[in-house]
Amino acid sequence: MQGEEANDRRVFRITGKDRTEFLQNLVTNDLARLSDGLVYAALLTPQGKYLADFFLVAAGDAILLDVQADLADSLIRRLSMYRLRSDVAIGPADLHVQRGLGAPPADALPDPRHPALGWRRYAEEPGTSPAIDWDAIRVEHLIPETGAELQPEESYILECGFERMGGVDFRKGCYVGQEVTARMKHKTELRKGLVQVEVLGPASPGDDILSDGRPVGRLHTRAGDRAIAYLRFNRADGVLTAGGAEVRLTPP
Structure with a gap:
């Protein structure tokens, strides 16, 4: 069974023995959740502003990163800047992103943001032509998207519902932009x-x-x-x- 081709996405493969620790110190979510399936997370500026959101999934000796194509190059440049001496390599993965509703294929994973968003699958073959009105689903369940509601270097993730969508973890420890995000959570009313x-x-x-x-x-x-x-x-x-x-x- 195939899903629709998500033709606005790119997939990268992150390898090296330090890959999990490397990402854990940068992104908004806890990489321990990789054992449960897809992890939805974001990379922020040091000032706590949104740069990119993406999905992460464990794949053998690698972590796959699924990001909107428009943000891919800038995100990979930023991640590479943080790499320093870590044993980490980041390169493109020759995979297609498929997504769908209803009964999922055996190797598909549920979208962690909301059950109404169905499932995602990473495959060597392309999916079918898009037919589902994903914007209508997003509006019904208040799910933001890059380029529409999410604006790089402008948006704050708590104002955009990342806590409700499970895209931020307040117990994981430090990550880029953590101090500002935690202060918004605990010391101010949005x-x-x-x-x-x-x-x-x-x-x-x-x-x-x-x-x-x-x-x-x-x-x-x-x-x-x-x-x-x-x-x-x-x-x-x-x-x-x-x-x-x-x-x-x-x-x-």
């Missing part, structure tokens, strides 16, 4: 973040969301009359609009 909204009328991703004429957020991925929006919670009161539409917060 004043901005992603929410699902109802959009009544014409409005497009990228439109500013206004309250009494003041910008309070931005519209992102839209599917039908629902969308993902980034909002300043303390200002998003009264009637909200975007483009020519009324915008309403949906119940949590």
